Amino acid sequence: MTPGSLPPDRLEENLADAKPVYSQADAVTEANRCLYCHDAPCITACPTGIDIPTFIRKIGTGNVKGSAKAILSANLLGYSCARVCPVEVLCVGACVYNEWERTPIAIGRLQRFAVESQMTTGGAATLFAKAPANGKKVACVGAGPASLACAGYLALEGFAVTVYEKREMPGGLNTSGVAPYKMDVEGGLAEVAFIRSLGVDIRTGVMVGRDVALDALVRDHDAVFIGVGLGADSTLGIPGEDGPGVTGAVAWIERLKLEPGFAVLGVMRAVVIGGGNTAIDAARELAQLEIPEVSMLYRRGEADMSGYAHELHHARAEGVRLIERAQPARFEREPHGALTGVTLADGRTIACELAVVAIGQGRLRDLAAQLPGVAIDAKGMIKADALTGATGHGKVFAGGDAIGGELVVTAAQDGKRAARGIAQALGIELRADSPMRAGHE
Ligand SMILES: Cc1cc2nc3c(=O)[nH]c(=O)nc-3n(C[C@H](O)[C@H](O)[C@H](O)COP(=O)(O)OP(=O)(O)OC[C@H]3O[C@@H](n4cnc5c(N)ncnc54)[C@H](O)[C@@H]3O)c2cc1C
Ligand code: SF4
Incomplete structure (x- = not known):
C-alpha cells in the first residue's frame, strides 16, 4: 500500500497501530457475533448511514468484495472512517450489545478489514461501474475528506472532476493530522490513490487564490466545491509565546x-x-x-x-x-x-x-467570501445548505470543516450530499444503482 512519494525517516513511524487489521479468521469470528438487528441502531448512528449489518453479514459469508461495496457505496471514505472514526460515540456506542453490558461489535475493525482487503488487492476501483461522461466539469478546492468524497462520487457519475490542493501531500488532515496510532500517512495516501483510481484528477501544490483564481474556477466549471477545512493553529497571545519550544x-x-x-x-x-x-x-x-x-x-x-x-x-x-x-x-x-x-x-x-x-484553528474566511452570494456566519464558517451543500452562489457548494464539521465522517457525508446537490442543480439524473443514492439522505 506504499504510495511512491512518502518521505522516509518520519517520527510517526515510532508509533504503533492501535487496532491492527484483523486476519480473515478473526474477522469472520467477530462478524458472526453480530445479530443483524432489524432497524439496526448502528446504522442510525453512522453519519453516512452505512448498512452495517449487511456488510458484516457479507464478511461472515466470505463475500469480502460485496462487503466493501456495501461500505464504500454509502461512504467512499469508508477506509479512513474505519480507522479514525470515534466509533465509541457513533456506531459501536449504539450497538445493542451495550444494553446488556456485553462487548459491542468491533464495527470499525470489521470495516477496515473489508475495505483494506479490497484496497491491497487493487480491487476497490473495480467495485463500481462508471457512468459515461456527461460533459459537466467540477472543481474541488482542497484535497481533504470532504472534497475527496465529493469528487469520487461525481467522477463515478460521469463528471470530469479536478481537485486542487495547496500542499504537496493530498488527503487533508487524514494525511497530516490524524493520530498515527489510528492511521499513518500511508493509510491516508492509499485512500487518495483509491479516489484517483475512480478517475479524479488531483493536482497538488496548487493554492486556489494564489496559483489559480477562485472566480476563474467558477467561470470555467459547471460547479465548484469548497472543502478547504480550517486555518492555522490559534495562539494564546501571552508573553513568551513566540520562540523555540x-x-x-x-x-x-x-x-x-x-x-x-x-x-x-x-x-x-x-x-x-x-x-x-x-x-x-x-x-x-x-x-x-x-x-x-x-x-x-x-x-x-x-x-x-x-x-x-x-x-x-x-x-x-x-x-x-x-x-x-x-x-x-x-x-x-x-x-x-x-x-x-x-x-x-x-x-x-x-x-x-x-x-x-491546542486551543483551536483559525478560519479560512477570505477565499469563499470574495464570491458574490457566499455568506460567512458569525463563527467564520461558510453558510451551506445542510442537505445539498449549496451556498448562496448558484454554482458554489461547500462542506467539511469549512462549514462547521468536526469529523472525517461528517466531511465525507458533506461531500456526498454536495455531489448529489451538484448533480441535481445541473440536471443530471442519478442512475438507479448510483452509489450516491446509498446511505443517509
Ligand atoms: C490534529 C487533528 C486530529 C484529528 N483526528 C480526527 C480523528 O481521529 N477522527 C476524525 O473523525 N476526525 C479527526 N479530526 C478532524 C478531521 O480531520 C476533519 O474534520 C476533516 O479532515 C475535515 O475534512 P475537510 O476536507 O473539511 O478538511 P481538511 O482535512 O482540513 O482538508 C482541507 C484541505 O484543503 C486544503 N486547502 C486549504 N486551502 C486551500 C486552497 N486555497 N487551495 C487549495 N487547497 C487548499 C488544505 O491544505 C487541506 O489539505 C482531526 C483534526 C485534527 C486537527
Ligand atoms: S447493533 Fe450491533 S449487533 Fe445489531 S446489527 Fe449493529 S453491530 Fe450488529
Missing part, C-alpha cells in the same frame, strides 16, 4: 507525521494546552514517544472538556496527567531563549521544555 498542535502533528528526520530532542517534560480531541491526541503522541512527563493543562474542569472521555482514559493509561483549572499566563524562558515552563494565572509554574498549544 512553543508550537501549535496541528503544525506539530504535521511535522511528526510528514517531516523527514523530525525529532523531539532533549524534552523531558512536555505540556499540552487545551481540552479538546487535538489536545488529547498530541498528549498521547508525546507519551507514546516516551517523553517522561506529559501534562495537559485545561482551563476548566474535566467535565467541561470537549475531548472524548474514552480518549482521555487512554491518555491517562499512557501516563498523561491532566491539570485542571490551569489558565496559562506566560511562558518562562532562559536568558538565551530556551523554554523552561509555563506560569498559570494562579501563580503556579509547570516546568517544561516543550509546550504544544
